[in-house]
Amino acid sequence: MFIFLRRRVLPAALLAVLAGCASLSPDQGFGEVAALAKPSLGQTPPRARSDEERAASRQMVQQLLQKPLSVDAVVQIALLNNRGLQADYEALGIAEASWVQANRLPNPGFSFGRTSSGDDIKIDRSFSMAVMGLLTLPLTARIEARQFQVSKLNTANRILQVAADTRNAYYQSVAASQSVRYQEQVESAAAAGSELAEKMAKAGNFNQLELAREQAFHADAVTQLARSRQLAVAAREQLIRLLGLSGEQSGFTLPQQLPELPKQRPSLQDSEQLAMAQRLDIAAAKLEVDGLQQTLGLNRATRFINVLELAYLHNSEPGASRETGYRVSLEIPLFDWGGARVAKSEAIYMQAAQRLAETALNAQSQVRVSYADYQSAYDLARHYRDQVLPLRKRVSDEYLLRYNGMLSSVFELLADAREQANAVNAAIDASRDFWMADNAMQLALGGPVNQPPQSAASANPQGK
């Protein structure tokens, strides 16, 4: 795991920011966030802050909603319009303000006193300055800089998560409405069979058993159709939520079917390495460890002076958001010469280092799982497309030939039409599962699947 520690994987721009001077930026660091998210996203995430910008992005959303939505378009709309994401962007401003604040010297104080005692007038002037603030400033500034940086990474990561959620909802919704259309065909085949059976019974050619059987088929198909319509509504609403749409905006159209499968199943070499280099959550964890390392160095240097204790507060639980912070306190070195403090700092550092290692190992495993899922989902979807569906088509063709030769009845043709629609439905599900696996794979890799590992490595100038 220390390989990852030693590797300086953050882009150079980021490091420059870490050491940069402290003043409020016009974009609260969003430009860097956007640059971080861009390689994975394939587009630059926008942010509207002024009224004009907000109007422009509203117009952009409206424009995108006019046409049947592609997967890139829904991601774009979510980035422009997802309110949760907009709220996350504000956290950047909070972090930046804290950082800038930490770089400012505390204001000096001036006091003027005039007292009189009888005819005696006493004027007392004093000038004071918070010495402690001066002492702690370099430390707190560095910590806030890191916090700001972590905040940027987290925001970029959040953008990627929203994009991934949106893509998933999109695939679900397109597949669900595609399924509804095929379920409608099943229903219509069953309806035709039922109607024909009624005519048969009326003409005296069918008995009540045969009639009831055909009608039961139809009744069944009606329930199936209702269910798939329900699922389609739920999937669409999920997408609408992620897109942050309301009212008449939700009348958008989706394409008739999911995108074509890629021509070839991508095979990734060093997918785990790629994830280590690309994933922003890992970058954030590394940054934390770097910070602790510096604290440890400081504690070692100051153990005999003992003026400061810098506690890094770190509280992370699975599922809960991380709480970070610090406390600086001054003590008078009378009894404790600092040995225990150094030991504690070391332990805290090692704890964070182990956590980073855990994060990295989990990420590696996650990549392996999602890569395997991705590959089998691809194979399955292709099998449906290249084997199952053509064979079902042939079965239907042969049924028709048999019908032509009066070797089988129209009811068998209709039953087969139902079967065929069911097979198409299963193929749609397989295709949807592939695209969702592709999405999960992107998230696990921290970047698009089709990006060759070489180019990811070269994007990192300090990568070794």
Added chain:
Amino acid sequence: MSHLSRRAFLQGSALAVSAGAVSRIAAASLPEAVIQTQAGTQPPLNPASGRPYQPVVTLNGWTLPWRMNNGIKEFHLVAEPVVREIAPGMKANLWGYNGQSPGPTIEVVEGDRVRIFVTNKLPEHTSVHWHGQRLPNGMDGVTGLTQPGIKPGKTFVYEFVARRAGTFMYHPHADEMVQMAMGMMGFWITHPKDPSFMRVDRDFVFLLNAYDIEPGAATPRVNQMTDFNLWTWNSRAFPGIDPLVVRQHDRVRIRVGNLTMTNHPIHLHGHEFVVSGTDGGWTPPASRWPEVSVDIAVGQMRAIEFDASEPGDWALHCHKSHHTMNAMGHEVPTMIGVDQKSVLKKINQLIPDYMVMGDKGGSMGEMEMPLPDNTLPMMGGQGPYGSLEMGGMFSVVKVRAGLARNDYRDPGWYRAPAGSVAYEWQGAAADLPAAGSPRPAASDAADKETVVNVVKPAAHRHQ
């Protein structure tokens, strides 16, 4: 004649060297095993050696040549898998003899000493039973009872004297159900010593057989017992069965053997005939009565005779109507009287090539629709006035004046003299004799009965 010697046949193939060598050695002791590659009716084989006789014509078949060896007639039958064309457009994987199923007709003369070499090229053992012959018990060909089975690759010899003139068959008596379901059978004629005894001008023979071949498949389902879908004469189905060509005023004999699992009432149009022979021999003239149909029970042989006095194309067929149909769906529901117009649109959305059939009856002889591969239409066969709407056990006896004695070539359709063909009534409807039938009086129980409606086709011209 398109007989082809096995040696010549093999020399044309990649097996030429080894097969040629085997054949040369075999030729020293075995007669040539002649094979037949065509499914058409072959002209009669006039005897070039041995006693004279009036040969028969095997419908869509042929007669096996022989060689004389010290006064003994030697034949060579090879039991083997064959591909038989059931009718143009459909071929079947069958088992047969010498290239065809059924095997060649064997013709001998009463009193002939006959030696038959039987080579087994099937994947399992076989035997040949000479159905109806009087012969030594050990030559009867019943596996396990009178002989061991002939193992694959082995050759057995049967030898006996053809003691009784008449109509016979041969077929395996080993794994019979499979081997007969696969088409192992053949005809045997023992001609009378006196060629003028019951002499006829044309003597046709064929076997009735049935197969169950799934539409689109080629091998019979050998476990089928009742539900056959191909009813054939000599493993041919109409329109693949050749006509029986006859010169007007010829004396005609048709010998039919039944190796299916059901009886067949064979019906001849335009003439009455007598049954002149059974399995047991010739029927005494005094016992014959005229018929137009003869029921041939399972395993039986019948010879019928008539004078072909009436020129024309006369149908000859099994009178079980589904035996004059090819493969058809037995589970297909009846669509008669069901108006499918409203449903058609819905179905067409799902199945664009679907079209309505059967609502006015089963007639589809005029429809040309794609069928599964290797499948015959249920009915068909074009005649001079349109589709014959026939299949299976159906052929035509074509009686024509002025044919040559040995001319069996198809003379084409009969050209009826003017005014001798049924015609459409051109007069007024009112001039037709009244066709009203007395309506049954309304019964008291009528309202309790199920009401059944009959849909009649709408009148087009008069109303």
